[in-house]
Amino acid sequence: MLFCHSQPEHYWPTPAEHYQNPHSTIYREPMQLPFLKQEDQPLFVPLCPAFxxxxxxxxxxxxxxxxxxxxxxxxxxxxxxxxxxxxxxxxxxxxxxxxxxxxxxxxxxxxxxxxxxxxxxxxxxxxxxxxxxxxxxxxxxxxxxxxxxxxxxxxxxxxxxxxxxxxxxxxxxxxxxxxxxxxxxxxxxxxxxxxxxxxxxxxxxxxxxxxxxxxxxxxxxxxxxxxxxxxxxxxxxxxxxxxxxxxxxxxxxxxxxxxxxxxxxxxxxxxxxxxTFRMPTPERVCASPVCASDSSTECSGESLSPSSSISETQQWLVRNRFSNYCRTFSNFTGADLLKFSRKDLTQICGVADGIRLAHSLNARSVRPRLTLYITTDTPEKKITDDTNQTVYQELYLEEITAAELTTKVADLFSIPANHIQQISRTGPHGIHILLSDTVGAHVLLYLVGLLICLMYSTDISLMYGTWYRTSVLLPMTINSM
Incomplete structure (x- = not known):
């Protein structure tokens, strides 16, 4: 006895139907009779993602x-x-x-x-x-x-x-x-x-x-x-x-x-x-050789030693504004980082940061624009005492202005900057020409003599030298008031 119905035939695909190709022949399985009890076939329900x-x-x-x-x-x-x-x-x-x-x-x-x-x-x-x-x-x-x-x-x-x-x-x-x-x-x-x-x-x-x-x-x-x-x-x-x-x-x-x-x-x-989005603020970096003489303790903490551990190397990178490369050098010690050449660093960090990192690792400081050599010995003392050689102290100028010279001289001799009344240069016939910030850079580059008026009775002799990689020494005498 057969039961007829007008619904289309339904059947489960065979494995061959899952992987059809034009050259394969697929046969249908016999249609299941509707009056027979069919077991529930497991349906694949795709999991709904959380996001x-x-x-x-x-x-x-x-x-x-x-x-x-x-x-x-x-x-x-x-x-x-x-x-x-x-x-x-x-x-x-x-x-x-x-x-x-x-x-x-x-x-x-x-x-x-x-x-x-x-x-x-x-x-x-x-x-x-x-x-x-x-x-x-x-x-x-x-x-x-x-x-x-x-x-x-x-x-x-x-x-x-x-x-x-x-x-x-x-x-x-x-x-x-x-x-x-x-x-x-x-x-x-x-x-x-x-x-x-x-x-x-x-x-x-x-x-x-x-x-x-x-x-x-x-x-x-x-x-x-x-x-x-x-x-x-x-x-x-x-x-x-x-x-x-x-x-x-x-x-x-x-x-x-x-x-x-x-x-x-x-x-x-x-x-x-x-x-709170701000760049990490590094400690003060030596900008000139004067920092090495005046702040050796502070500058020594900026150098990376071969014995630096991984954590110390990471801290050094942050202090010197290389925090973007902390992940790149996450497993490097100080000795590992110091073994890199300048060419290696430019390939890893790019040209700009690679050169800067190479200079920081080599503790290369910025060359000052002007170097002055100053001593407290007077010319009369040099003539009378030829046995002792005169000792000069270095003074580095970056901006070459009268204000900077005043500050550096005050720091060098440990005197208050406001005690320096004025700075003047020696002109024709021994006249004193006031040195200001307007003409300071031009005059210092062609320096022939300085007069620093102090509230102290100290004679200062000054020698000019090393400007823009030159090494010319011009003796000058500075008389104090």
Missing amino acids: QCILYAPSSPAIKLYEETLTYLNQGQSYEIRLLSNWKGIGDLSEGRRLLRSVVRVVFHDRRLQYSERQQLESWQLNHPGDRILDLDVPLSVGVTDPLVNPNTLNTIEFLWDPSKRTSVFIQVNCISTEFTQRKNGGEKGAPFRVQVDTYKGDAHGGFTEHLYSCSCQVKVFKPKGADRKQKTDREKVEKRSALEREKYQPDSETTVLTECIPWPDIEAPRSPPS
Whole structure:
């Protein structure tokens, strides 16, 4: 006895149907009779992720199935990133701790550019002063609280949001992909970027250090309207192929789902308010050789010794404004760092920072513009006492002004600077010409004599020498009042 029905036949696919190819022959299994009791077949239900980020920009149709999606963006155009949450842990948090911190950044996709990312961004900043690589369009964003744009990081924005409410953030990418490729005669292939979102949970101390979720997608940025033209070109390119070849490409999609990835290593620090974003203040660095003679104790702490441990090396890098390379040299001792040549350091840190780091490791000080040699012995004493050789003290000038000379002389002889009444030079027929800041630099470079009027009865002799790497000594006599 048969029962007929008008419903279409339903059957479970065989393993051969899961992996079909044009040359295989697939046979159906016999249809199960409807009056027989069928066991419930296990259905595969995909797990709903706790977090999901969707970029509202169409992905390229010219990407094959096994490749990562690629999305084209227009320079300066606002694009929405919608943050979806199915996180069950929100129920365990109090009302004040439900906010999450998310950091959005644009980074390089190519590993070669990742190694030189800092130098690439600095070069872009020099060509675009006052601009940012990544901006946050606050008026269009929804559910975003306390947005923070750090002026020291051009490619990063961060904000707080409530996962129980609708949240959409609009971003603008202001650089184009061809700005980071070698210039040719046209037809440059732009460097791909990655838009990455990292989300953190708050703790009892008010910081956001516990990582929850990270996702990213690959993008290329074109000049205005360029992304639309590229999207149209890719679509026409795929449509020209045969139906069999078109099956190898990903279907068109008006949105791009960011795929889960590992967190970015530089964003694990707790969130700080905008007022606390400042560069680390290093201790005073010796700017001239006079520092070595007057402040040897202070300057000795700035040098890196071969016996310095890993922690001491890290502290030295921070004090000398190399904190950006603490992660690069995280396992290096002082001896390891001192073994690097200048060429090695420029390859690791770039030309500018590499040369500066090499000079800091070698404790190379800045050459002063003018060096003066001063003694308290008078010329009469030199004539009467030829047995003892006159001893001069060095005085270094950087700005070559009368005010600087007054301060340096006062420090050298341990007298108050306000006790020096005036500085004058010896003119024709022994007249005294007042030396001021206006003519100080010009006169000191062609110095023939100085008169320092002190409230002390001390005779000072001065010799001029070493200006701009010259070594000319001109004897001069300074009479005191």
